[in-house]
Amino acid sequence: MNPYGYFDDEAREYVITRPDTPLPWINYLGAEDFFGIISNCAGGYSFYRDARMRRLTRYRYNSVPLDSNGRLLYIRDGETCWNPSWRPTRTDLDSYECRHGMGYTRIAGQKNSVSVSSTFFVPLGQTCEVWDLRIANMSAHTKTIQLYGFVEWCLWDAMDDASNFQRNYSTGQVEVEPQVIYHVTEYRERRNHFAYFASSVPTSGFDTDRNAFVGLYDGYNRPRAVAQGHCSGSIAHGWHPVGAHQIDITLEPGQEKRLHFLLGYAENPDDRKFAAGEVRPGQQAINKAPFELVRAALADSASIDRAFAELKDYWAGLLSIYAVDIDEPHVSRMVNTWNQYQCMVTLNMSRSASYFESGIGRGMGYRDSNQDLLGVVHMQPARARQRLLDLAATQLSDGTCFHQYQPLTKKGNSEVGGGFNDDPLWLPLAVYAYIAETGDTEILAASCAYADKPDSGSTLLDHLELSMDYTLRNLGPHALPLIGHADWNDCLNLNCFSTTPGESFQCAGDIGGSNAESVMIAGLFCMACDKMSGIYDAIGRRVAAVIVLASRDRMRQAVRDGGWDGDWFLRAYDAYGHKIGSASCDEGQIFIESQGWGVLGGVGLEDGQARKALDSVNERLATPNGIILQQPAYSKYHVELGEVTSYPPGYKENAGIFTHNNTWIQCAEALLGNGDRAYEYYLAICPSKKEEQIDTYRCEPYVYSQMTAGPDSPTPGEAKNAFLTGTAAWSFVAIAQYILGVTPTLEGLRIDPCIPRDWKGYRVTRKFRGKTYVIDVANPNGVSRGVKKLVVDGRAIDGTLIPLGEGGETVNVACELG
Ligand code: BGC
Ligand code: NOJ
Numbered sequence: 060m061n062p063y064g065y066f067d068d069e070a071r072e073y074v075i076t077r078p079d080t081p082l083p084w085i086n087y088l089g090a091e092d093f094f095g096i097i098s099n100c101a102g103g104y105s106f107y108r109d110a111r112m113r114r115l116t117r118y119r120y121n122s123v124p125l126d127s128n129g130r131l132l133y134i135r136d137g138e139t140c141w142n143p144s145w146r147p148t149r150t151d152l153d154s155y156e157c158r159h160g161m162g163y164t165r166i167a168g169q170k171n172s173v174s175v176s177s178t179f180f181v182p183l184g185q186t187c188e189v190w191d192l193r194i195a196n197m198s199a200h201t202k203t204i205q206l207y208g209f210v211e212w213c214l215w216d217a218m219d220d221a222s223n224f225q226r227n228y229s230t231g232q233v234e235v236e237p238q239v240i241y242h243v244t245e246y247r248e249r250r251n252h253f254a255y256f257a258s259s260v261p262t263s264g265f266d267t268d269r270n271a272f273v274g275l276y277d278g279y280n281r282p283r284a285v286a287q288g289h290c291s292g293s294i295a296h297g298w299h300p301v302g303a304h305q306i307d308i309t310l311e312p313g314q315e316k317r318l319h320f321l322l323g324y325a326e327n328p329d330d331r332k333f334a335a336g337e338v339r340p341g342q343q344a345i346n347k348a349p350f351e352l353v354r355a356a357l358a359d360s361a362s363i364d365r366a367f368a369e370l371k372d373y374w375a376g377l378l379s380i381y382a383v384d385i386d387e388p389h390v391s392r393m394v395n396t397w398n399q400y401q402c403m404v405t406l407n408m409s410r411s412a413s414y415f416e417s418g419i420g421r422g423m424g425y426r427d428s429n430q431d432l433l434g435v436v437h438m439q440p441a442r443a444r445q446r447l448l449d450l451a452a453t454q455l456s457d458g459t460c461f462h463q464y465q466p467l468t469k470k471g472n473s474e475v476g477g478g479f480n481d482d483p484l485w486l487p488l489a490v491y492a493y494i495a496e497t498g499d500t501e502i503l504a505a506s507c508a509y510a511d512k513p514d515s516g517s518t519l520l521d522h523l524e525l526s527m528d529y530t531l532r533n534l535g536p537h538a539l540p541l542i543g544h545a546d547w548n549d550c551l552n553l554n555c556f557s558t559t560p561g562e563s564f565q566c567a568g569d570i571g572g573s574n575a576e577s578v579m580i581a582g583l584f585c586m587a588c589d590k591m592s593g594i595y596d597a598i599g600r601r602v603a604a605v606i607v608l609a610s611r612d613r614m615r616q617a618v619r620d621g622g623w624d625g626d627w628f629l630r631a632y633d634a635y636g637h638k639i640g641s642a643s644c645d646e647g648q649i650f651i652e653s654q655g656w657g658v659l660g661g662v663g664l665e666d667g668q669a670r671k672a673l674d675s676v677n678e679r680l681a682t683p684n685g686i687i688l689q690q691p692a693y694s695k696y697h698v699e700l701g702e703v704t705s706y707p708p709g710y711k712e713n714a715g716i717f718t719h720n721n722t723w724i725q726c727a728e729a730l731l732g733n734g735d736r737a738y739e740y741y742l743a744i745c746p747s748k749k750e751e752q753i754d755t756y757r758c759e760p761y762v763y764s765q766m767t768a769g770p771d772s773p774t775p776g777e778a779k780n781a782f783l784t785g786t787a788a789w790s791f792v793a794i795a796q797y798i799l800g801v802t803p804t805l806e807g808l809r810i811d812p813c814i815p816r817d818w819k820g821y822r823v824t825r826k827f828r829g830k831t832y833v834i835d836v837a838n839p840n841g842v843s844r845g846v847k848k849l850v851v852d853g854r855a856i857d858g859t860l861i862p863l864g865e866g867g868e869t870v871n872v873a874c875e876l877g
Contacts, residue, residue: 061750061760067158068388071374071396073761075099075157078145081757083126085414085782086159087404088188089181090373093324095188096412097164097179099157101144102129104213105188107252107324109467110411110418114217115242115254115324116210120417130190130322131209133285136173136202140285143168143175147279159761161374161400163367172198173310175206182366183373187255187323187353191363194318196310204310207285208320209303210256211269212242218419231300233267234338234345239354240267240302243345252326255350256302259358260318264290264305272303317360325349377403377438381795385821389747394794397746401762401787402434406442408783411466415765415780422465422472425450426547427785429485434788436489436496437803437827443493448507451486451522456509458483458529459543462565471510475563478570480533480543481580483526484587490523491590495803498828498863500597520594527591530584531610535576535632537621538613540584542577542631543570545701547720548652548688550712551577552701553633564702576632578622578640582656585611585618589661597805611661618662627675628657630689633699640689647700649679650689655723658730670731676724677736684767684776685716685744686724692771709772716767718744722789729797729813734843737798738815744786752776763787801825801834804860810874811859812836813844828863834872847877 063084064075075084083098088105095105103126104118119127126146133148134141141150144157144166154169163180178191196202214220214227234241238261242254266272266284271293274283284290290305308316327346334344357363383394409428412418428450436443453461453471460482461471471477494500503520517525533541544565545551553575555568588611595604622629630640630650640650654672663669680687692714693704706713721744728737742748746763749756758764758778765780796802800812801823808827820837849856850873852866861872 061753063753065750066392066747066761068392068396070158070160071378072158072160073397073759075159076155078152078155078157081754083414084159084759086164087407087782088162088164088179089407090162090183091407093181093186093188094407094412095179095181096414098126098129098414099144099159099164099166100126100129100146101132101142101164101166101177101179102126102146104129105322106412106418107186109422109465111217111422112215112465112467113252113324114213114215114220114418115322117213117220127279128211130177130179131207131279132175132177132190132192133207133209133282134170134173134175135205135207135285135288136171139171140281141168141170143177149280161378161396162370169197172196173202173204178367180367180370182357183369185323185353185357185366186325187321187357189357189363189366190320190322191360191367192318192320193315194308194310195315196312199312201312202310204308205285205288206306206308207290207303208256208258208306209272209282210301210322212244212254212300212302214244215250217417221419229297231295231297232342233295233300233302234342235265235267235294236347238262238304239350240265240304241345241347241350242300242302244300246332246345247342251329251332252324253345254324255321256304257321257350257354258304258306258318259320260306262304263307264292266290266293266303267300268293268295269299269301272301319357319360319363321353321357323350323353325353379824380437380826381801382824383799383821384824386819389742389745390794392747393745394791394799397761398763398787398791398794399434399438401782402431402791403438404762405431405783405785405787406435406439406446409466410783413780413782416783422463423450424463425453425460425482426462426479426485429489430785431788432489433492434791436493440493440497440499444497444499444502447486447490447493447502448505448519450489451507451519453510454483454486454522454525455511456515456525458525458532461510475566478543479545479549479565480530480541480577481546481583483529484580484583486526487523487587487590487594490519491594492803494594494597495805496827498805500594503594503598523591523594527584527587527607527610530580535574536636537576537632538617539576539578539621539632540580541573542575542580546577546580546652547583548579548703548712550702550705551631551639552703553631553639553699555701556698557701558698564705573634574632574636575634578618578629578631578653579656581614581618581622582628582653582658582660582662584614585660585662586656588614593805615660615662618657618660619668622653622657623663623668627672628653628662635699639700646691646693647689647703648691649675651676651680651686651717651720651724652688655720655727658727659723664731669727673724673727673731673733673736681740681743682716682770683743685718686721686740687714687769688712688717688720689714692769707772709769709775711766714769714771716744716769718763718766718786719784719789722786722793725793726789726797729793732813732844734798734812734814735816737793737813741790741794741798744790749778763790799823800836801832803827807860807862807865808832809860810834810836810849810872811844811846812874812876814838814876816841816843830866830868830870832861832866832870832872834874836874836876838876840877842876845876846874848873848875
């Protein structure tokens with residue numbers, strides 16, 4: 060079915076069986092501060108906290124051949140040079156296997172009876188990655204081989220590294236000790252951090268100058284040092300510092316040897332940057348103490364095994380908080396493993412570093428990271444709390460928010476600024492999710508200044524109220540929210556009017572005085588009101604709760620009055636007051652976002668409007684590969700609509716299948732009780748289902764991609780932008796809460812499934828507020844929705860809510876639908 064690999068569900072691994080996947084299929088290393096992206100050929104790079112500002116190793120995006128550079132391991136065995144990960148020599152291997160697991164990747168290759176298995180991972184609590192190697196001789200003869208481990212240093216700021224050659228070719232510096240290469244560029248001046256690449260065993264050679272190791276006109280496919288069989292002990296002075304270790308190994312028949320490399324990042328206090336003595340005149344030795352600690356902690360194979368076991372336990376723990384036992388293989392593997400894993404990756408990366416995000420562009424997105432939290436509050440409540448406060452701290456005192464911030468500095472990015480009018484409203488959703496999960500209402504009183512007023516003395520609750528108020532202060536002629544630069548659809552730039560090539564669609568143009576309005580924001584506002592009323596109730600502010608619900612009702616009315624097109628919700632009004640997403644338009648007659656948010660905002664639930672909107676989605680937008688963003692695609696550029704019309708038809712926001720907004724329709728269908736459709740839509744974009752059409756789909760089948768090319772494109776079904784997408788968090792919300800129906804609330808755990816009628820039942824295990832709920836759902840009468848009986852530890856309960864405190868430490872719940 061899939062010629063490239065398969066799921067090993069038991070091991071929670073995706074196994075890639077040949078190296079030439081349709082695109083590099085990547086994984087992430089690292090849990091908190093130190094991260095790497097790693098492809099199935101060990102390509103990729105590593106960084107500390109911030110892929111732009113603290114990049115350790117260099118990667119060539121968009122290179123030929125693909126996936127150039129990474130964690131290079133060369134074997135020289137007689138005249139044969141090869142890589143266990145196949146690239147870059149591309150020497151045919153006798154066997155190859157890559158296993159992407161939870162926070163680690165293991166790549167094993169065999170050639171001429173030598174097998175090399177390399178496990179890459181970041182030990183918890185460390186700022187380094189381990190390359191744990193096992194080298195075995197499977198032949199009947201003694202073998203003497205050479206192993207080379209290699210990295211190419213990036214000079215820290217990845218943007219500068221790729222552009223400022225007039226300076227950088229003169230700054231590169233290293234320091235070398237037996238078994239360790241230190242990268243110390245700019246350490247002599249304003250940096251107090253360095254990188255290291257260390258071998259656990261004695262080496263027989265090293266290089267630190269790229270030209271010496273690779274050869275000026277050679278390539279990574281045949282580096283000169285490996286070809287000639289030895290390193291030359293080069294020291295980099297400027298140009299391109301690298302780290303290369305040569306290890307000569309003799310193996311008896313059947314013998315296996317183990318060794319490891321450490322690739323890491325270390326900082327020194329400013330007053331202890333240097334050690335005594337000089338490496339050479341004008342180069343003071345660095346203080347290596349922080350590295351020595353790491354080396355001591357990870358000195359031998361036993362300590363590496365312990366660190367790896369800890370990582371395994373960490374993931375087993377995280378993935379035990381929500382688990383489902385169900386007879387649907389796609390649901391089972393996505394919910395129990397890969398979807399939650401991807402949620403954690405988005406928590407760490409936001410939209411910064413992937414195979415499609417270069418790490419030098421967008422940092423942490425305000426709307427993105429708020430939504431990402433919906434998928435991780437149950438696994439990482441403490442980090443979620445911190446993230447909420449970091450995000451809120453990038454809000455300005457007028458209510459708008461910096462659209463992005465840099466993870467290292469946590470400062471808003473002033474090039475992009477604010478003015479994306481959906482941004483503020485995602486905060487109430489994320490805060491509600493966090494409080495529902497943890498009960499920590501104290502976070503509301505946490506102090507959190509506005510980005511432009513460090514002494515504002517404001518609390519998180521002030522930020523929430525300001526966010527709601529921002530929307531209400533920025534309404535247009537139809538009493539709908541003004542869109543600003545854009546709403547969730549970053550490419551609907553109704554105030555931009557850009558005719559200058561290369562100009563940012565998001566930021567160009569003067570939004571002051573424009574009346575362009577967004578129906579999507581209106582729906583989002585209504586949901587934010589629901590969340591705010593819950594939050595107010597939780598802190599005993601009933602009057603505020605009532606007021607916010609009144610605002611919600613007014614907004615719902617505004618949508619009914621000015622945001623309904625007859626068969627579906629309008630999308631927006633442009634700066635001239637013309638309708639967007641209306642049957643009266645030539646193109647772009649119906650958009651997905653306002654259908655999802657109209658329904659989730661509770662508009663038209665009673666009178667059939669909501670149902671009608673979703674039926675229109677089904678008729679006009681649904682395809683077997685998911686739901687198209689809008690139809691018909693825009694065939695030409697419209698200056699008044701912006702970037703959405705800049706994409707060729709069928710790609711990205713111009714009628715691509717944007718998986719993120721598909722999840723809102725899944726939720727909306729479930730809200731209206733149509734479990735069959737909710738699940739049909741779930742499966743249509745489910746990555747593991749894409750194995751069936753992998754040569755068309757091309758991206759990783761274990762994580763969501765941002766988009767699949769739509770039917771208007773020449774390449775329908777082709778995915779792009781894998782890994783960093785809000786689809787991860789929202790898919791988890793859709794399946795875990797709306798479909799399987801287990802939802803944390805401020806009052807307790809709600810059990811209200813909405814499933815396909817032919818599902819017989821399943822079991823969800825959910826850890827929540829200190830208890831473990833074991834929830835058996837049975838569907839004897841083949842319905843989608845409706846809890847007929849809810850028995851909690853033997854006691855029948857009315858309704859669908861298990862109040863907090865009900866039941867023992869393990870709460871056994873029997874839920875019968877009917
Ligand atoms: C992309 C959007 C993205 C935006 C902001 C656009 O080019 O199509 O998906 O949100 O850039 O970075
Ligand atoms: C990707 C961006 O990260 C996100 O913020 C935006 O909502 C979507 N693209 C849709 O444009």
